[in-house]
Amino acid sequence: MIYDLLIKGGTLVDPAQKVHAAKDVAFAHGVVAAVGDDLSGADAHEVLDAGGCLVTPGMIDLHVHVFYGVSHFGVEPDPTCLARGATTVVDAGSAGADTFPGFRKFVIEVSATRILAQLNISSQGMLTREIGEFEIPEYADVSKACQMIEQHRDIILGVKVRLTRNSIVSERSGMLPLHRAREAADAAGLPIMVHPQSAWCDSLDDILKVMRGGDILTHCFHGAACGIMDEQGRIRRSVREAMDRGVVFDVGHGAGSFHWGVVEGAMAQGVQPQTISSDLHVYNLHGPVYDLATVVTKFLHLGMPLDEAMAKVTSVPAQVIGMEGKIGTLAVGAWGDAVVFELRDGAFRLADAHGVVRIGKQKLVPVTVVRGGRVYRQGREN
Numbered sequence: 351m352i353y354d355l356l357i358k359g360g361t362l363v364d365p366a367q368k369v370h371a372a373k374d375v376a377f378a379h380g381v382v383a384a385v386g387d388d389l390s391g392a393d394a395h396e397v398l399d400a401g402g403c404l405v406t407p408g409m410i411d412l413h414v415h416v417f418y419g420v421s422h423f424g425v426e427p428d429p430t431c432l433a434r435g436a437t438t439v440v441d442a443g444s445a446g447a448d449t450f451p452g453f454r455k456f457v458i459e460v461s462a463t464r465i466l467a468q469l470n471i472s473s474q475g476m477l478t479r480e481i482g483e484f485e486i487p488e489y490a491d492v493s494k495a496c497q498m499i500e501q502h503r504d505i506i507l508g509v510k511v512r513l514t515r516n517s518i519v520s521e522r523s524g525m526l527p528l529h530r531a532r533e534a535a536d537a538a539g540l541p542i543m544v545h546p547q548s549a550w551c552d553s554l555d556d557i558l559k560v561m562r563g564g565d566i567l568t569h570c571f572h573g574a575a576c577g578i579m580d581e582q583g584r585i586r587r588s589v590r591e592a593m594d595r596g597v598v599f600d601v602g603h604g605a606g607s608f609h610w611g612v613v614e615g616a617m618a619q620g621v622q623p624q625t626i627s628s629d630l631h632v633y634n635l636h637g638p639v640y641d642l643a644t645v646v647t648k649f650l651h652l653g654m655p656l657d658e659a660m661a662k663v664t665s666v667p668a669q670v671i672g673m674e675g676k677i678g679t680l681a682v683g684a685w686g687d688a689v690v691f692e693l694r695d696g697a698f699r700l701a702d703a704h705g706v707v708r709i710g711k712q713k714l715v716p717v718t719v720v721r722g723g724r725v726y727r728q729g730r731e732n
């Protein structure tokens with residue numbers, strides 16, 4: 351058999367298969383065709399030497415904003431996600447029921463990045479800075495959301511709600527959007543994804559009360575009101591209970607939602623995020639997020655083992671969205687998405703969302719990206 355692509359000489363890190371070893375990976379017809387200790391004798395149209403590098407499944411970013419040209423948060427997905435190793439992304443509520451068909455037709459269907467979505471319970475989605483998505487409570491429209499989900503079930507994974515009490519989210523709708531999101535998600539049989547910073551409630555307890563196994567709490571390490579810790583810096587009991595019942599705690603770094611003190615305090619108390627996501631958007635693309643690999647790099651600095659950190663951007667998010675076996679792994683038969691990384695040593699400035707800098711000793715840099723069994727981008731960008 352002649353493979354389309356052979357990646358040889360690298361160290362395969364594939365947590366779904368519990369593999370961390372020197373392995374060659376071959377692709378044919380868009381999928382992983384072979385994984386072996388030495389495939390160098392095989393015929394392939396293209397051979398990539400990954401000597402000295404890590405080879406991983408394409409990363410999955412559960413929180414990005416890629417409704418470019420319509421949502422004020424939107425970045426173009428291919429240069430910012432796919433080219434940097436996030437082969438599958440989930441847009442977290444940039445579009446609502448009134449704007450989703452355009453998001454699908456003009457962004458999702460024409461991008462090389464595989465894009466799935468959480469539908470905002472606000473029918474307008476995240477359109478402008480001037481009018482908050484819940485400026486009027488009527489934007490939180492359950493029946494419109496349900497109709498849109500039925501038309502796009504193949505790519506809508508759940509219902510997103512943001513609860514911040516400010517002018518770009520909600521000055522007057524209170525906690526109503528949370529309950530509307532729950533209602534729409536329940537009617538559709540899907541989970542909710544919640545952004546909780548500075549919400550209209552006393553504490554995160556009030557939000558977690560509404561959340562069940564399979565729901566996603568994003569921005570879990572933010573430093574604002576409604577965080578995962580109490581006044582003494584202890585992890586709230588409601589957080590441990592929510593984790594026990596299967597609520598997914600997701601990083602969603604963003605421009606205001608990753609606080610070194612909170613994440614260090616949480617990890618010291620044994621609390622880890624289940625998934626690592628970027629919340630990549632216009633206001634953090636040029637720092638402090640840059641890309642998903644940089645967020646993973648921050649967890650390496652925090653002492654998380656590489657294989658565990660990689661699992662949180664590959665096998666675990668694949669499970670969360672019900673696509674395990676297809677994406678998030680390089681097992682034979684999986685879709686052919688892969689990343690070749692350099693793990694560089696040095697001294698790297700890692701800023702949180704508040705400008706506090708830690709110096710990391712390692713940095714994960716994507717050098718080659720494979721999508722559907724073909725090289726999408728090759729070469730060192732930075």
Ligand SMILES: [Zn+2]
Pocket residue numbers: 413414415442604629
């Ligand atoms: Zn977001």
